[in-house]
Amino acid sequence: MNYPISQMVLLSALALLFFSACEDDDGTTTPDPDEVTIDVDPDLFLIASLSQPVTTVACTLSDGTSTTCYQIVAGSSPSDHQMGPWCPDNISDGADKGGIWLEGGEVYDVDGAFIENMATFYNDDTWQMYDANGDIFTTDTQEDCANAANPNVGVEYRNFCVECLPSYITEITQTYLIPTTPVKLSSSTQFGGGPMGGVSVRGLAFNGIRFDAPAPVNAILGAYTLAPFDDAGGHINLNAGYHYHAATGNTTEITQADGHAPMIGYALDGHGLYGQLDSSGAEPTDLDACRGHYDDTRGYHYHVDAAGTNNFINCLSGAYVN
Numbered sequence: 001m002n003y004p005i006s007q008m009v010l011l012s013a014l015a016l017l018f019f020s021a022c023e024d025d026d027g028t029t030t031p032d033p034d035e036v037t038i039d040v041d042p043d044l045f046l047i048a049s050l051s052q053p054v055t056t057v058a059c060t061l062s063d064g065t066s067t068t069c070y071q072i073v074a075g076s077s078p079s080d081h082q083m084g085p086w087c088p089d090n091i092s093d094g095a096d097k098g099g100i101w102l103e104g105g106e107v108y109d110v111d112g113a114f115i116e117n118m119a120t121f122y123n124d125d126t127w128q129m130y131d132a133n134g135d136i137f138t139t140d141t142q143e144d145c146a147n148a149a150n151p152n153v154g155v156e157y158r159n160f161c162v163e164c165l166p167s168y169i170t171e172i173t174q175t176y177l178i179p180t181t182p183v184k185l186s187s188s189t190q191f192g193g194g195p196m197g198g199v200s201v202r203g204l205a206f207n208g209i210r211f212d213a214p215a216p217v218n219a220i221l222g223a224y225t226l227a228p229f230d231d232a233g234g235h236i237n238l239n240a241g242y243h244y245h246a247a248t249g250n251t252t253e254i255t256q257a258d259g260h261a262p263m264i265g266y267a268l269d270g271h272g273l274y275g276q277l278d279s280s281g282a283e284p285t286d287l288d289a290c291r292g293h294y295d296d297t298r299g300y301h302y303h304v305d306a307a308g309t310n311n312f313i314n315c316l317s318g319a320y321v322n
Contacts, residue, residue, distance in 0.1 A: 048079035049207035061319035074208025076241030087161035099228035182270035246307035269318030
C-alpha cells in the first residue's frame with residue numbers, strides 16, 4: 001500500500017517512539033531495560049592508594065533499592081602521582097615550582113609570573129602577593145593553613161598563597177560506598193540540594209581520591225588569597241584530605257580500544273567516569289544534562305567537564321548511597 005508522504009512521516013515518528021525509551025509525564029526518560037549495564041570493577045582501584053582492600057557490603061540506595069556496594073577506604077596519598085607543588089617561592093620561579101589555577105574555563109600555571117601579574121589579571125591593585133625581593137607570601141604551618149582556608153579568613157592572610165601540605169593529613173581516611181551494579185533512575189539528582197543535601201563528592205579516581213564539588217574560587221579570591229591546585233587538579237583540605245577539582249590527565253587512565261575517551265574512575269552512583277575528549281580530541285555531542293550518555297560497550301557513563309571549568313559532572317543519573 002502506498003501512503004501519502006505526510007502519513008509516512010507520521011508512521012516513522014510513531015515507530016521511533018515505540019522502539020525508544022518511554023518518556024514519563026514529567027519529561028524524564030525511563031531507562032531502557034534492554035540497555036547494557038556495566039558492573040563496577042573493584043580490581044581497577046589501586047591497592048597501593050587504599051587504606052584497606054575493597055570489600056563488599058550490604059547497602060540501601062537512594063531510591064530504596066537493597067543491594068550490595070563496594071566499600072572503598074582511601075587515604076589521602078595517591079600512589080600514581082606526586083602531590084604538589086602548589087605555591088611558587090619567588091616571582092622568578094617557573095611552572096615546575098607551582099601548581100595551576102582554574103579561571104573562566106581555562107587552566108593557568110601558577111608560576112612566578114602569574115603571581116606577579118595578579119593585579120593586572122584581576123584588574124585590582126589590591127593584589128600584591130610578594131615582597132621587594134620577589135618572595136611570595138605563603139602559609140608555612142598547619143595553623144596558617146587552617147586559618148587561611150577558613151571562610152572567615154582574617155585580613156592578616158590577605159595576599160597569601162595558601163599551601164596545605166601532605167604532612168598535615170597523614171591520619172585522614174575517607175570511606176565511600178559505590179553500588180556494585182549501577183541502578184539508573186528515571187530522573188536525575190542534582191548536587192547540593194534536594195535529596196542529596198550537602199553531598200559534594202562526584203566520584204572517585206582509581207587511586208581512591210575523590211572528585212569533588214567545584215572549589216569556592218569566588219570566596220578564595222574575595223579574601224585576596226589564592227589556593228592553587230597541583231598539576232593533577234588537587235589540593236588539601238584539613239578535614240577532607242587531598243581531593244581533586246579538575247581532571248587534568250595526571251591520574252590513572254584506562255585507554256579504550258575504540259578511541260573513546262579514557263576511563264578515569266567511577267561516579268558515586270557506580271556509572272563509569274571518562275575523560276572529556278576522545279583520541280581525536282572530540283567531545284561527545286549527545287551528552288545529557290548530567291554529562292552522561294550511553295553506548296553498548298560502556299553502558300551509561302559520564303564524561304567529565306573541561307579542567308578549566310572547575311567541574312566534573314552536573315548531576316547523578318543513578319541511585320547512590322545517602
